[in-house]
Amino acid sequence: MFESILFYTLAAFILGFGVLVVTARNTVHCVVFLVANFLCVAMIYVMLGAEFLAIIQVLVYAGGIVVLYLFVVMLVNLKRGPDAAPDRRRQSRVGFVLAAVMLAEISAILVYSAARPASAVAAAAATPLQTVGNTEVVGMLLYTDYLIPFEVASMLLLVAMIGAILLAKKEI
Amino acid sequence: MTPITPYHYLVLSAALFMLGVIGVMTRRNIIIIFMSIELMLNAVNINLAAFSQQLHNAVGQVFAIFVVAVAAAEAAIGLGIILAFYRNKETLNIDEMNILRW
């Protein structure tokens, strides 16, 4: 009961803030709604027993990436937003149609798969293997089975850091 | 009220993903397009976490952490490109990014 109330409230907030992100006129307002959205998603992770992921979400997304967005929004001080100009080629309408088609597609898949739940998934759920979500389990997986992806990800971040410095520098 | 199953999380994630798609398709401010991509990545992460809980397997969370790392790299590079573009053309409208040279 409590879980249901929590889930529906959070879902309403996530979708509401999502709608505001894609519709708000002012870019700074968009960024604020995005932060609120990410914080609600972090609470969904806590509900799913993934505390470490929730903390990483707040620390990296809300505390890092979106701050970067906010800096860039404030650096590119626009007099007139790009959305103010009339859309001559009516691309946004095509966009809505494409998005609606994709929504229909995904909901069809959902309805179809909800009608007949996969037996393999149900069998796996019946046998609890380990306590999921605590930091030790995630850390153990990251540093044993997924060590090479982990190192590749760190390499990617290093390359991204150097690339961002090169791109943002005025003269090299 | 029915108990919350992974399907609820999947529906939520699909809806959030659609919002991201709508944002990418309809907005022309490139920063907002980037933010919509972040929304879609979050939708994927909700999916991964939901399956991780249902299958009692932490690998889903590990993948979600990789997604976050890649999103951080993408944001750094993408915003660098936006700044470089803005310095040259004084606009953020993605419709005006139609030449392959400066």
Added chain:
Amino acid sequence: MIDNFVIPLVKILVVLNATLVGVTYMVLLERKVIAWAQSRLGPMRVGPYGILQPVADALKLMIKEDITPVRADKWVFTVAPILSMVPALIVYAVIPFGPIVQMFGHPVSLYITDINVGLLYIVSVASVGVYGIILAGYASNSKYPLLASLRASAQLISYEVAVTLTLVSVILMSGSLSMVSIVRAQESSGMWYAFVQPLAFGIFFIGSLAETNRAPFDMPEAEQELTGGFHTEYSGMRFALFFLAEYANMIVVSAVATTLFLGGWLRPFPNVHVLSFLGFVPGWIWFLLKTFVFIYVFIWIRATLPRYRYDQLMRLGWKVLIPLGIANLVVTAILKVLL
């Protein structure tokens, strides 16, 4: 019912109220200590020796006119003080003020909660606090607050890296992210981590001075060049929220430093049996005493040291503290594997 619902609620109320009252008296303490450092008396008019000054200040702030600039972004202007106040208060959820004690026949833990990612929770919530500063500067639509907020957030982000690196070496020592387990690890090793990790302690202290925008790193509030900082356009209660958040953050970093490096609620020298009579003082009093020492040092530094220049501040952060933090982390990890 009483254990799961009433006791946590009472604890939350006590901690929140104690924080807010503590913050107002910290302001008085700061004025008094700085006055004494400069051979002045400080506030003396309201109550004996000015001890009712915080009440007067609070009343004044509450009845002052609340001004919103005409060209300000009104919505963001209203949200920004809230965004800086809330993270400063919810951090207290994981601060361990003391061990589990018996109170009226119920076991009561002297912390609101002990989650197994406690330390990361503090870091992540503190990183959200930067939004209040940036958005306040942006929404004021005025150049000095904007400059101050960009300075403040750049400073906060750069020093957060150094501080987090020192936290990682503490995590390596204790093997846990939970605040209570970190104190317990110090108890079982018989040493405060300030003695095991002196370099990390120093970096954490300097970094937390910078993160809370305190002197000598109070560039974002340099009155002489920025007319007061990112909250220049704020008045009345909204200004008070920024002020409260700043001082609440000071108490938080003092409490975190106490927990991580000075053994939290443990008595001094927890492994020396000769000093066991010190154990008769309850743990939470030791905790508050240590936190008070930190706060006093913060004020003392403000009264003593001149302000850094902005480029010096950035150079100190990126070229001294972060390399030192990485070196400390590597050495700690190697020693941890070898020993």
